[in-house]
Amino acid sequence: MKEWKIGVVGALGLVGRVLLEILEKRDLPIGELRPFTSARTAGETVTFRGKVLQARELEPGSFEDLDVAFFAIGDDISREWAPRFQEAGVLVIDKSNAFRMEEGVPLVVPEINGEALGPPFPSLVASPNCTTIQLAMVLHPLRQAAGLRSVAVATYQSVSGSGQKGMEALERESRGEEGESPYPHPIFQNVLPQCDGFLPDGSTKEERKLRDETRKILGLPHLPVTALAVRVPVPVGHGVAAFVELEQPLTAEVARALLARSPGLEVWDDPQTFRYPTPRAMAGRDGVAVGRIRQDPDRPEVLSFFAVADNLRKGAATNALQIFETLVAKGWRGR
Numbered sequence: 001m002k003e004w005k006i007g008v009v010g011a012l013g014l015v016g017r018v019l020l021e022i023l024e025k026r027d028l029p030i031g032e033l034r035p036f037t038s039a040r041t042a043g044e045t046v047t048f049r050g051k052v053l054q055a056r057e058l059e060p061g062s063f064e065d066l067d068v069a070f071f072a073i074g075d076d077i078s079r080e081w082a083p084r085f086q087e088a089g090v091l092v093i094d095k096s097n098a099f100r101m102e103e104g105v106p107l108v109v110p111e112i113n114g115e116a117l118g119p120p121f122p123s124l125v126a127s128p129n130c131t132t133i134q135l136a137m138v139l140h141p142l143r144q145a146a147g148l149r150s151v152a153v154a155t156y157q158s159v160s161g162s163g164q165k166g167m168e169a170l171e172r173e174s175r176g177e178e179g180e181s182p183y184p185h186p187i188f189q190n191v192l193p194q195c196d197g198f199l200p201d202g203s204t205k206e207e208r209k210l211r212d213e214t215r216k217i218l219g220l221p222h223l224p225v226t227a228l229a230v231r232v233p234v235p236v237g238h239g240v241a242a243f244v245e246l247e248q249p250l251t252a253e254v255a256r257a258l259l260a261r262s263p264g265l266e267v268w269d270d271p272q273t274f275r276y277p278t279p280r281a282m283a284g285r286d287g288v289a290v291g292r293i294r295q296d297p298d299r300p301e302v303l304s305f306f307a308v309a310d311n312l313r314k315g316a317a318t319n320a321l322q323i324f325e326t327l328v329a330k331g332w333r334g335r
């Protein structure tokens with residue numbers, strides 16, 4: 001049986017660590033797991049399946065014999081190193097924003113557009129933005145059943161979405177201490193209507209990703225997607241409140257039934273028992289939960305819902321791993 005040689009680039013970051021945790025429990029034959037980190041943290045260790053492994057710096061000669069590498073690093077480092085891995089014949093599954101909108105690069109949520117993975121097999125696959133994944137997971141079955149006209153969405157994004165620095169800022173501020181923060185305002189006891197930097201038109205990059213990536217994943221290049229992305233003082237788990245204009249009206253009951261049948265989706269929707277998804281309840285879980293599903297009484301073609309996922313799992317590590325598993329199931333055999 002093939003034993004995979006797997007690299008994790010950014011293994012000490014939030015997404016990298018969760019990826020190792022999930023990989024450890026997966027029933028996957030792994031011959032070697034090689035963690036990479038920056039020069040700053042090179043030499044630090046991680047434990048994987050009982051072995052203590054030293055994370056090393058990326059350098060020529062350190063990665064060329066791998067089958068696959070999961071990139072959980074910033075855009076610039078992905079841009080610099082991914083082509084070198086590809087040239088060496090190492091499949092790259094990239095969590096960053098570097099290549100998502102590049103033509104010819106599959107942007108994949110396996111439950112939605114796994115067919116974009118080939119064959120022919122790609123040498124690089126991009127895993128989408130975290131909030132986009134959980135939004136698209138709900139839009140896809142709605143689109144299949146009733147068609148999509150437009151989407152309006154407001155997000156409630158946890159600080160782990162900004163990486164380790166976001167988590168540290170919230171923890172530090174909650175102790176009343178000052179220090180470096182990725183945010184322009186305090187995040188503790190606050191809500192910031194800004195995720196990522198601003199673009200010239202006044203929207204943020206996160207809001208642009210929500211529009212562009214949703215269109216690419218669903219294969220609907222003209223779908224209107226209006227977004228407002230908001231950072232909230234929650235450690236892990238993003239929420240999205242969406243208002244979807246369908247081509248055909250759907251009752252909430254029918255929508256619940258069809259979403260409950262969709263792979264990777266769970267319906268938590270019972271107002272009688274106060275059942276709806278929350279970030280705390282979804283943290284540490286792999287799927288996407290959706291609730292508060294309602295048909296608008298004045299506009300029957302409008303359906304609204306609230307969906308939550310663990311941004312480090314389905315929003316990042318789990319989705320990347322599912323991409324790899326889908327490729328293997330399709331016959332990709334590595335080097």
Ligand SMILES: NC(=O)c1ccc[n+]([C@@H]2O[C@H](COP(=O)([O-])OP(=O)(O)OC[C@H]3O[C@@H](n4cnc5c(N)ncnc54)[C@H](OP(=O)(O)O)[C@@H]3O)[C@@H](O)[C@H]2O)c1
Pocket residue numbers: 009010011012013014015016036037038039040041057058071072073074075077095096097128129130160161162163164165311312315316
């Ligand atoms: N967090 C999320 O919810 C989420 C969701 C979807 C996608 N993503 C994307 O996933 C990527 C990782 O995010 P994250 O939240 O895990 O960030 P993070 O916690 O800041 O981790 C990034 C890691 O990359 C390491 N690193 C920096 N330079 C490196 C280099 N040259 N070679 C190898 N490793 C290097 C860092 O090490 P040092 O600390 O030593 O610099 C750090 O451990 C980003 O592109 C992010 O946009 C994140």
